Amino acid sequence: MTAHTGAQGVPAQWAALEQRQVPAWFHDAKLGIFVHWGLYSVPAWAPRVDHINAIIAKRGAHGLYRANPYSEWYLNSYRVPGSPSAKHHRDTYGDLNYYEFAKEFNTEAAQADLAGFARNMRAAGAEYVVLTSKHHDGFTLWPSEVAHPQGRALHAQRDLVGELGEAVRTEGMRMGLYYSGGYDWSVHDVVLRRLADALLAMPPQPAYERYATAHVRELIERYRPSVLWNDIGWPGGGDLSALFTAYYEAVPDGVVNDRWSESPTRRGPLNTLATRVGGRLIELLWPLVPRSLKKVGFPLPRHSDFATPEYQTFDEVRDDKWEQTRGIGHSFAHNRNEHAEDMIEIEDLIHGFVDVVSKNGNVLLGVGPAADGTIPEPQQRVLDGLGAWLRVNGEAIKSTRPWHVAEGRTDRGTALRLTQSRGAVNAIMLDRAPVAGQHVLEQFTTSTLPRKVEVLGCGEVPYRLVDGRLAVDLPERLPDSPAHTVRVTGSCP
Template sequence: MRYAPSVESLRTHEAPAWFHDAKFGIFIHWTMASIPAFAPQAGSLIDIVGENPLDFQRLNPYAEWYWNTMKIEGSETALHHAAMYGDAPYEAFREPFEASVEAWDPAPLLDLVAASGARYVVLVTKHHDGFALWPTGVQNPKYPGWHTRRDLVGEIAQGARERGLRFGVYYSGGLDWTFEPRPTLGIADLFDTVPRSGEYRSYVDAHYRELMGRYRPDVLWNDIAYPPGPGMLELFADFYNGNPDGVVNDRWTQPGTKEFPLPLHHDFRTPEYTQYPDIVARKWEATRGIGHSYGYVANEDPANIISPGALVQSFVDAVSKNGNLLLNIGPKGDGSVDPRHEAPVRALGRWLAINGEAIYGTRPWERAALEAVDATDTIHQVRFTRGDGRVFATVFDTPAAGPLRFPGAGMPPFVRARLLGGRAVACQELGGEVVVEFPAVEESPAHCLELEL
C-alpha cells in the first residue's frame, strides 16, 4: 500500500515481522567525545535525575554529552577539561578523532556485533554535538564541513549487511549544539534547547533524506525530539513507501505543538535503562549501555559494567514482555572496544548460540513470569515465550539437580519437555504442581525448557 502523510494513514503501519523476530540489536555510539572519554561516576542517570532533576547534567554519566557538561561551571567534566586541555574548545577533538578514523579497520567491531547474536545494528550518525559520521552533502550553516572525511556510516552499513544484519540510523533531531550552544542543566530546560528555526528543520529533513537515499536504513531512530513545523509526516510516508518493512521509534515529539510530549506516530517505544513490568501489547525496545554511559568512558567504574548473567536475564525478561534489546557498544577514539565491554557481549552471544530457539522468532505467551522452586527450596525466576506449537520456560540461574516445581495453574498443558542444548527431561503433575526432573548441568545465567504442546 501507499502511505499518505497523515496520522490516520501512518498509524496503519505496524512493526514488521522481522523486528518482532530479531529481538536483539547493537547500538553504536562513536563520537568525537570518545577522545576525551570522560564522564562523572556518580551513579546511573536514572538515579541522578531522581535526586537532582533540575541540574542533573552536571553529574551526567553519559560521555557523549561531554560538550554540554564541560560548559557547566564547576562540574566534574569542566574541571577535568580545564586540567587536561586548558581552554581548548570541544572542536579541538576533531582532528585527533579524524586521525584515528583514518587508520580504523571496521572488521573487528562488526565481527563482535555478529558474535553477539544481534540481528540488527543501529549506528549513531549524528549525536548532539552535530558532527556527522558521513561526508554529507548537506552543509551545516553554523559549522561548515562539520562531518568526517571518511564514510563511517556507509562502511558500517555495508559491513553489517555482509554479516546478515539489518541496518538502522540514529540521528539527534532534538538537540544540535552547533545550532543551539546553550547548555542544558536539567529536565526543565531540556526541551527549551531544541532548535526551532525553519533553517534547522530544513537541515534535519535534508539529513534524514540523504541518509534514507544513500544508506537505505531499516530503522529511523530519532532522539530527544524533532524540530516543530511541517514535514515530519511527509518524511515518515516517504520512508515507509520506500521501505514498507522500515520502523521508526517514539522520540519524535515536536515542542510547541498541542500533541507535545507525545509523538504523532511511532512503531515502537524505547525505555532507556529500564524495562516494563509486564507484557505490553505494542512493540517496545529496551535500550542501555554496557556501563552507565553510551559513549566510551576511560575512567569508568568497573562496578558499573553489567555482568554477563545480569545481561542475559535482563534480555530474556524484555523478550518475554514483547520487547527487544538494543545494547550499546561505545568504541574508543580509535574504534577499538574495551575488553571489559566485549566480555558480556560475547557471553550473550554464546548463550544465544545454545538457547536462541527460545528467543528468535518467538512471541510473548499468556503470561511473562512466574517462580519455580528447586530441590534445595531455592526460588528461581522463570520467563515465558512461545512459537511453533511450543512454549519456552527460561529458568534463571542454575537449579539444583532434582525436582524443579512449577505452580500448576501457571503452566501450559504440555506433553513433553526438553532442555535446549541438552536432552528430554521427565515431568509429571503432582499435588497441583508441575514437577520437572532437572538434570545436573553446567552453571549458566539461564536454562531454557522447551515445552511441546
Template sequence: MKLTPILTISCLFVALAASAQAPAGKSTAAESFGEMTTLDSFGGPSSGTYKPTAAEKARIAWWRDAKFGLFMHWGLYSKMAGYWKGQKVIGGEWAVKLQKLPIEEYRALAKEFNPVKFNADEWVLLAKSAGMKYIVITSKHHDGFSMFGTKVTPYNIVDGTPFKRDPMQELKEACDRHGLKFGLYYSHAQDWNEPDGYGNNWSWPGYPRNMDKYLDEKAIPQIRELCEKYHPAILWFDTAGEITQARAEQIAKMARSIVPDILINSRIKLGKPIGLPVTDFDGSGDNEAFHQYHNVPWELCGTMNRSWAYKEWDKDFRPVSELLFHLIDAVSKNGNYLLNVGPTAEGVIIEPYASRLRAMGDWLQVNGEAIYGCGGTVWGTEFGDYRTVDGKRKFVPAPANWRCTTKPGKVFIHVLNWPKDGKLELPALKGKIIAARLLADASAQVKVDQTAERIILTLPQTAPDPIASVVCLEL
C-alpha cells in the same frame, strides 16, 4: 541492578492440537503463541494497544523476530574519553552540556579525530558473533557533529577531520555483506552546535532561538540525506524537545517516501507514544524494561557499563548474567534488547565489550530457540499485579523467579533462580506433557507432575550451563 548470576530457561513444547476443542472465535493459549498482542486470554496485566494494518505488521516482522541488536555511541565525545583538559568529567556524550563547555573549543576536537583503527567488517562480525541481528549507530548525537558525509554542514567526519572517510557508508556495506540490518540514530531536536537547535542554553545568551529554522535548515535535510544515501532499516530518534505531533508526522512521512519499510521509534516525540502509523515500536526507559507485558512491540536500550559513549575510566562492566537477564526479560514482555557499546576515538571496541558480546553469542548458539522469533509470555501474572497500596492502585512487581517466551506450539519458561530443592512450580497449561529434556544436556532427567491447577518440574541437582539452561517439555 543486581541479578542472580545463574539464569535457567525451560521451554514447553505445546501442541496446537491441544486446543482444537476451543469454541470458534475464542483465542486460546496454544493458538496465540505465535502472535500475541493481548493477554486477555491468560489473565495477566498488560499495557498498550496494538492494532497494525497488514502492511505495518509486515514491515516490522523482521525486527520482531530479531530480538537482539547492537547500539553504538561514537563521535567527537569519544575523543574526550571522559576527560576535558586533563580533568575527569562525567557525562560522556552529554559532557558538553553538563559541563557547559565552550562550543568552539569542543569543535576543535574534530581536527584531532582520526579513527584509523576503524574496521567496519570487524565491528559487524563482532555483532554477528554475539547473536545480534541489527545495528543502530549515532549518525549525529546532541553535540551536532555529523558522523557521515553531509552537504548540509562542513562540521562532519568527511569534511572536518583528518579521517576523510564515511563510516556510516562503510558500516552499511558491511551489514549488507554479513546479513545484519542497519539502523541510524539521529538527534533531530537537540543540537548544541546550532543556535536554533534545542538544548544549548549557555553559548548564545539572549539569542531568539527558532526551532522551525533549525528543523527546516539542518535536521530535516540531513534526515533526507540519511534515507537517500544509506536506506536504513531503522531511524532511531531521541530527546525530542519541542517536536510537535505535526513535525513528527512530517519527518516520518518524508522518511517513508524514500524508504517505505523504514522503522521509526517512539522517541521521535516526547510524551505518550504517537504509535501507528507514525511510529512502529515503543521504548522503555534507558536500562529499564517495562514492568509488565507491553502489547506494542518495544525495545529496551541499555549500556554494558555505566556509560553510553567511551570513557576510559568507566570500568564498571555488567556481568554477562545480567545482560542475558535483560535480553530474556525484554523478550518475555514482547520486546527487543538493544545493547550498547562505546568505541574509542581510534575506532576500537575494547575487550571488556567484545568478550561480553562473544559470551552472549555462545549462549545464544545453544539457547537461541528461546529468543529469536519468540513472542512474549503466555501468562503475564509472573511479573506482578495491580494492588491498592497506601490507598492508590499500583503495579506491584513480583520476584523475578522465572520468565516465559513463546512460539507457535511452544512455551519457553525462563527460570531465573535454579530451585534449591530442584522443584519449579508453574501455572497450568492445557494438554498432557509427554516428554522433557534439557537443550544443553538431552540425557539429563526432568520429571513433570501436571495437574489442572499447576505444573511442577523436578530438575537436575545442578544446571548444565553456568549462566543459563533450557528445559523443553513436549505435549
C-alpha cells in the same frame, strides 16, 4: 499489532501511517547494538556515578547535568561550571575547543576495522545495529552534501555510516541510524544546566528544521536504514508525516522510534520565561514528585512503531512493541573513567534481557567503541558472555513471542520468564545453579503430557504431571550458565 499513532481526525498522511503494522523482523530480532561513536570518543570521559534514572530521582535535572554519566554529552558537561567534566577538561586539555577533537577522531577512525566490528556484534547475538549518524554535537559520521546552517564543515572524513552499514549487512544483520533531531549544539549552542533547558535547547530556527529534514532524507536515500531512530524530539514547522511517508516508501519494512514529538514553531520571550519559571518550580518541588515519574522520558509523538524506555522495565506483557535502551556501563559511549565493576554483570544483563523479551520488548544495548573503533575490554567481556549464552539458548529468545503470562515460578521458588515459538513454550530459569531433581512449573496447568521436554544445551529430561501441573527433573549437573531454558514442545497449556 498496529503502530502507535495519535488521535482521531488527523490528515490523510497521518491516517495512512496509523494503519502500519510493526514488521515481523523487528519482533523476531530481540537484540540490537546501539553504537555511540563520534568526537566524544576522543576525550571519552564522564564522572563515575550511578545510572541516569538514579541520578534524576535523587538530584533532578540540575544534578544530572552537573554530573552526567553519559560521555557522549561531553560538550555540554564540560561547560557546566563546577562540574567534574569541567575540571577534567581544564586539567587535561586546557582551553581546547571541543571541535578540535575532529582531527584526532578522523585519524583514529580511518584505521577502524569495520568488518571486524560487525563480526563482533554478530558474535554477540545481535540482529541489528543502530549507529549515531549525528549526536547532539552536530558532527556527522557521513560526508553530507547538506550545507550546515552556519557554513561549518562538521563531518567525518571517512563514510563511517556507509561502510559500517555494508559490513553489518554482510554479516546478515540490519542497519539502523540514530539522528539527534532535538538537539544540535553546533546550530543552537545552549548549555543545559536546569530542567527548563531541556526544552529551550531545541533549535527554534526554521532553517534548522529544513537542515534536519534534508539530513534525514539524505540518510534515507543514500543508506536505506531499517531503523530510523531519532532522539529528544523533532523541530516543528515542517511536514513530518511526509518525511515518514518517504521513509516507508524507500524502506517498506522499516521502523521509526517514539522520540519524534515536534517542538513549538514559535518561542517568544514570554514563552521562554514561562518555561524557566515552570522548570524552576518543578525543581523546588522535586522531593515531592512521585518516584515513578523521576526518570528519563519524552513526549509522545504523533506516530511511532515502538517505544524506547531508557534503563526501564515493565511488570506485565506490553501490547505495543517496545525497546529498552541501556548501556553496558552507565554511559552509552566509551567512558575511560569507568572501571570493570561499573559494567553490568553478565548474569544481570541476561536476566534483564530475558525479562524484556518475555514482555514483548527488544534490548538495544549500548556499545561505545574507542575512537579507533575497537571495543574496550570491559565491554567486550560482557558481549562475549551474552553471545555465549545466546548460542545455547537463542531458540528461547529469537523469533519468539510473549506467552499468555511473562513471569512464573517453580514450586522450589525459582523465578521463570516465559516465551513461545513454533509449538513450544520456553521456561527460562533465572538461576545459575537450580537444585537438581523435580521442579513443578506452576504456570503449566494441563491434562495432556507434552511431546518432549528438554533443557537447552543439556538434552531431554524426564517429566510428568503432578496435580495437573507439569513437573520436570533437572539433572545433577547443568552447564555453567546465568540462566537455563526448559523447552516444552507439543501439548502446551
